[in-house]
Amino acid sequence: xxxxxxxxxxxxxxxxxxxxxxxxxxxxxxxxxxxxxxxxxxxxxxxxxxxxxxxxxxxxxxxxxxxxxxxxxxxxxxxxxxxxxxxxxxxxxxxxxxxxxxxxxxxxxxxxxxxxxxxxxxxxxxxxxxxxxxxxxxxxxxxxxxxxxxxxxxxxxxxxxxxxxxxxxxxxxxxxxxxxxxxxxxxxxxxxxxxxxxxxxxxxxxxxxxxxxxxxxxxx
Amino acid sequence: xxxxxxxxxxxxxxxxxxxxxxxxxxxxxxxxxxxxxxxxxxxxxxxxxxxxxxxxxxxxxxxxxxxxxxxxxxxxxxxxxxxxxxxxxxxxxxxxxxxxxxxxxxxxxxxxxxxxxxxxxxxxxxxxxxxxxxxxxxxxxxxxxxxxxxxxxxxxxxxxxxxxxxxxxxxxxxxxxxxxxxxxxxxxxxxxxxxxxxxxxxxxxxxxxxxxxxxxxxxx
DNA sequence: TAACTGAATGAACGATCATTCAGTTATTGA
DNA sequence: TCAATAACTGAATGATCGTTCATTCAGTTA
Numbered sequence: 001x002x003x004x005x006x007x008x009x010x011x012x013x014x015x016x017x018x019x020x021x022x023x024x025x026x027x028x029x030x031x032x033x034x035x036x037x038x039x040x041x042x043x044x045x046x047x048x049x050x051x052x053x054x055x056x057x058x059x060x061x062x063x064x065x066x067x068x069x070x071x072x073x074x075x076x077x078x079x080x081x082x083x084x085x086x087x088x089x090x091x092x093x094x095x096x097x098x099x100x101x102x103x104x105x106x107x108x109x110x111x112x113x114x115x116x117x118x119x120x121x122x123x124x125x126x127x128x129x130x131x132x133x134x135x136x137x138x139x140x141x142x143x144x145x146x147x148x149x150x151x152x153x154x155x156x157x158x159x160x161x162x163x164x165x166x167x168x169x170x171x172x173x174x175x176x177x178x179x180x181x182x183x184x185x186x187x188x189x190x191x192x193x194x195x196x197x198x199x200x201x202x203x204x205x206x207x208x209x210x211x212x213x214x215x216x217x218x219x220x
Numbered sequence: 221x222x223x224x225x226x227x228x229x230x231x232x233x234x235x236x237x238x239x240x241x242x243x244x245x246x247x248x249x250x251x252x253x254x255x256x257x258x259x260x261x262x263x264x265x266x267x268x269x270x271x272x273x274x275x276x277x278x279x280x281x282x283x284x285x286x287x288x289x290x291x292x293x294x295x296x297x298x299x300x301x302x303x304x305x306x307x308x309x310x311x312x313x314x315x316x317x318x319x320x321x322x323x324x325x326x327x328x329x330x331x332x333x334x335x336x337x338x339x340x341x342x343x344x345x346x347x348x349x350x351x352x353x354x355x356x357x358x359x360x361x362x363x364x365x366x367x368x369x370x371x372x373x374x375x376x377x378x379x380x381x382x383x384x385x386x387x388x389x390x391x392x393x394x395x396x397x398x399x400x401x402x403x404x405x406x407x408x409x410x411x412x413x414x415x416x417x418x419x420x421x422x423x424x425x426x427x428x429x430x431x432x433x434x435x436x437x438x439x440x
Numbered sequence: 441t442a443a444c445t446g447a448a449t450g451a452a453c454g455a456t457c458a459t460t461c462a463g464t465t466a467t468t469g470a
Numbered sequence: 471t472c473a474a475t476a477a478c479t480g481a482a483t484g485a486t487c488g489t490t491c492a493t494t495c496a497g498t499t500a
Contacts, residue, residue, distance in 0.1 A: 011477070036342055038258035041457060043480095052479045054460080063458065119339050122256055162405065163414050166398055170390050177338075178386055185382065194383050202422030231447070261487060272449045274490080283488065 005131055007069060008061045020059050023049050025073060028066050033112035037067055037120045067120060068128040074113045075135030081106050082142050092149040093212040097200060099146050101192045103139075103172040108188050114176040143168050155209040164203075171195050225351055227289060228281045240279050243269050245293060248286050253332035257287055257340045287340060288348040294333045295355030301326050302362050312369040313432040317420060319366050321412045323359075323392040328408050334396040363388050375429040384423075391415050 009017050027048035031040040042063055046053040060066050085102035089095040107114050121132055144165045150156040175182065175191055182191060204210050229237050247268035251260040262283055266273040280286050305322035309315040327334050341352055364385045370376040395402065395411055402411060424430045 013476090016477085039343075042459080043457080046480095053458090054480065055478055057459070058477075119342060122339060123259075160414055160417070164418065166394060166401070167387075167391070167418060170394055170397075171387070174386060174390055177390075181386070194380055197380070198383065198387060233446095236447085262489085263487080273488090274450065275448055277489070278447070 005068070005072065007059075007065050010058045017059060020051075020055075021069065023051070024056060024059060024066060025070055029070050029073075029113050029116065032067065032070065032120065033116050037123050064123070064125065064128070068124055068132070070113065071117050071121060071124070071128075071132045072135060074110055074117050075132055075139065077110060078103065078106055078139040079135055079142070082139060086146075091212055091216065092146065092153045093155050093200070093204070093209065094216045096143075096146040096150055097196055097213075097216060099143055100168060100172065100195055100199070103143070103169070104175050104188060104192050104195070107172050107176050111176045111179060114173060118173075118177065140165055140169055150203075150209075153208075154205060155212055156203045157205055157209075159203050164199075168199055171199060225288070225292065227279075227285050230278045237279060240271075240275075241289065243271070244276060244279060244286060245290055249290050249293075249333050249336065252287065252290065252340065253336050257343050284343070284345065284348070288344055288352070290333065291337050291341060291344070291348075291352045292355060294330055294337050295352055295359065297330060298323065298326055298359040299355060299362070302359060306366075311432055311436065312366065312373045313375050313420070313424070313429065314436045316363075316366040316370055317416055317433075317436060319363055320388060320392065320415055320419070323363070323389070324395050324408060324412050324415070327392050327396050331396045331399060334393060338393075338397065360385055360389055370423075370429075373428075374425060375432055376423045377425055377429075379423050384419075388419055391419060 007021075009021075011017050011020070024045060027045045028040070031044050031048060034040075035044075042056055043053045045066065046056055049056075056066070060069065082099055082102045085105075086095050086098045089098045117132070121129055124132065144161060147156065147159075147161045147164055147168075151158065151161060172195075175188070186194070201213065204213055227241075231237050231240070244265060247265045248260070251264050251268060254260075255264075262276055263273045265286065266276055269276075276286070280289065302319055302322045305325075306315050306318045309318045337352070341349055344352065364381060367376065367379075367381045367384055367388070371378065371381060392415075395408070406414070421433065424433055
């Protein structure tokens with residue numbers, strides 16, 4: 001796990017700090033996603049969150065910190081939720097499939113925020129950007145682990161797993177990036193299923209791989 | 221082709237207009253990519269282009285027009301160059317492979333500008349955004365055509381071509397989006413070759429498809 | 441040589457915020 | 471009950487640009 005970044009606050013009660021920051025976060029993600037970072041004013045955020053502009057500066061030391069907090073929230077959610085959701089699966093193929101499903105589901109929940117990450121990571125200071133990218137890398141590692149398990153276990157044929165990770169990750173992100181094109185054609189479930197057909201099936205070994213893939217379709 | 225957008229200019233000589241706009245475009249892409257749209261001032265652009273700030277307003281009516289011009293330049297380049305580069309190939313599989321190679325090569329040439337498109341399309345007015353997205357859609361259609369030719373000609377098995385297009389396009393864009401991760405591991409050529417292995421090979425029909433794919437490796 | 445044209449300049453204007461801080465309200469604990 | 475402390479407010483400040491425009495200047499025509 002990374003060194004969790006400290007954002008300075010003048011408020012002492014940690015409970016209150018978390019509550020207010022969550023409140024500000026919600027407003028900020030909504031507005032940044034909608035109007036973009038630079039077009040969103042601190043006053044906008046304050047009004048949407050139902051507080052005064054000055055109060056934001058009790059919980060964040062500058063506007064950029066609010067953006068950084070929002071983007072870290074996104075990558076931290078990926079990193080935290082994917083392992084939780086694949087914990088049940090023991091079979092490597094099942095784990096891989098479930099990690100894709102989990103990732104897509106999280107992206108779907110954080111669709112606006114995921115887009116925001118693509119648009120606004122460059123607006124961060126180098127230090128903040130480094131943290132966000134490091135978080136993204138850590139969730140990539142989870143997927144990479146699943147792929148390598150499939151290869152090592154003989155479920156996948158030899159394949160460039162380094163590159164395949166990015167295919168998986170981009171497929172999940174693309175649900176947010178191209179949502180305007182997909183929303184009318186696919187449900188999230190359909191999108192995930194198609195993704196497995198495109199990204200998992202082709203690499204399965206004929207017997208062991210396909211066998212495991214079939215088995216997970218009709219469980220119990 | 222789309223209705224080419226007119227950007228207002230007070231300067232009468234069309235030759236000069238094109239020359240100056242190209243000059244401004246170069247500075248703008250460099251600076252927007254580097255510092256982001258909002259952090260780049262008109263004065264920055266003027267200085268980098270070697271002209272005065274006021275002169276920019278003789279060639280564009282507002283700052284946003286400069287951004288719009290830059291993003292349209294990117295999508296227009298895709299749309300113009302891909303067909304040119306695949307004109308030689310007659311075999312559908314070859315056409316598809318060459319379109320990927322062409323797209324990746326153009327992305328590589330316009331790497332900064334491609335990133336800029338991801339980051340800044342939302343900063344455009346709805347009208348401008350619509351034009352940029354329409355341009356992007358038109359180059360997608362080119363790839364879609366190649367895939368469908370492969371399917372119809374019996375080179376590809378039945379596959380969700382709608383979705384596969386986005387896989388191809390995203391693969392090409394990812395060269396720009398994740399360049400920081402790829403630059404040390406792959407040359408552009410290697411990246412393209414790996415892409416064909418991941419995105420073309422799995423869908424080839426055993427005889428006709430694979431045959432055509434093999435043939436293009438050792439031509440004459 | 442004078443009159444004209446339109447390209448180019450850059451100082452000045454005005455609007456927009458991020459940030460601060462003097463003052464107000466709420467909470468705590470003795 | 472009443473300090474004392476913490477949380478909160480929102481008007482004021484000051485810096486930053488996008489945009490304008492009066493002016494200069496090079497080149498062209500009369």
